[in-house]
Amino acid sequence: MKVECSSHRMPKFRVLIVDDSSLSREVLRRTLEIDSTLWVVGEAKTGEEAITMVRALKPDLVTMDLNMPGMGGLKAIEVVMRERPTPIVVISERSSTSGVDLNYEAISRGALELVPKSGVFGAGDDDLRRFVERMVMLAEAGVADEKPLPPAAPAPPIPVSTETPVLLGIGASTGGPKALAKLLASLPRDYPLPIAIVQHMAEDFFDSFVRFLRDASGHPVEQATAATRFEVGKVYVAPPRQEMFVRENLTxxxxxxxxNSLISPSVDSLFFSMATTLKGRSIGVLLTGMGDDGAQGLLRMRRMGARTVVQDKASCAVFGMPKAAVELGAAEHVIPLNDIGAFLTRASKGGAITGNNAAYVPSLSRVADTTKDRKVVLVVDDQATALELAKNTLNRAGFEVITLDNPMLVARTLRKNSVDLVVLEPELKTMKASALVQTLRSHGSNTPVLLWSSIDSATLQSRAKECQTSHALRKGDTAELIRTVGRLTRN
Structure with missing residues (x-):
């Protein structure tokens, strides 16, 4: 057992590492403390030591190996979650032992996240940076936030379709497995809609997750395939590293x-396809998770007349994705997890939801589908196909788009139009992007600039530095384009 105290540095989040390998603990400590907000306050070699140290040190985050002498990680997770619920990230290399599916057991006992050791030990710099950023966000989830959300301003409601829905779509990330199991278990066995789920999950743990969801919910749960037709009474989960879309015939x-996609499967992919093909004949639900995946897609569903629901802050493990949806005005209702099932049962029948069936309705002032409320994006590119792709993608997401293939006209366009964001190809044939940005600034324009290009990442970052912008994105991931534009244009 190793405990550290410090009087000269007080990082924000306290982390306990549990692993019987001294080398693993050392590598993990050095990796986590890349970020100064993470402070490794203790290291435990067994489950017994972990429980003792959680009681004494009250960490904000615990990393847990599963295979240790004495009390293993599974029992330790169970005790910690019973005595002092704390975000626990399982970092382990073995998925089964003596016929026991360790991943399944870790999820069912309350682990918040599962990370294969290969994702930390020997990973590249970019993967390590993303891992550390994720750990910071998970640690933050373990710290009580006493600040309430600002009250929603009154706004006129957006018309909701009264048609009977034909599909329920659910998206989740961190904390999602247990939230999904609880939500599905609260739905009647004869729930009248097929259910499509996107859960961010490492490929190593996917099969365990599907089995856990099936056993815990009591509903038939299976992996979606290219041959799947959505059937009433069944739950379909998007497979790892595959984007799931819905066709009009419910296939x-x-x-x-x-x-270069960082998130796959993407909740936005599912929600955008539901909005496009089903219009108002669907229901979208966004559960706990970090980041903002699903928020833009839910907004599109909302604008097409679908019912949209997000999990409330108090019941979320991480109020990231739902918060992003609320801030966009994408959430028709914000509901505690325990109450979402009853709401979905009522909503599955179509028609209005009033009286005791109604839930808290947040401000929808940003969702009003009028031109004056839409964010305006100027896309500058000398390739016609890129302009068409950007215009179609962003239009579908609810943005007003102006396209230019002549960079010499940008300054004049900005004088005539109120623009919230410029999306710029840095490798223009007729003008250097840095010169174009300098021209904009010299004319008093502070409009943010997003570089969008197919050039390699290193060159793109170099161009971003030349243009004095921190916003750059490689072409190819339209869902990420929508999320980035939404984030940069958000008030």
């Missing part, structure tokens, strides 16, 4: 993720 279309 599944699976596509590989775009190049």
């Amino acid at each position: 599944v279309k699976l596509l590989p993720p775009p190049p």
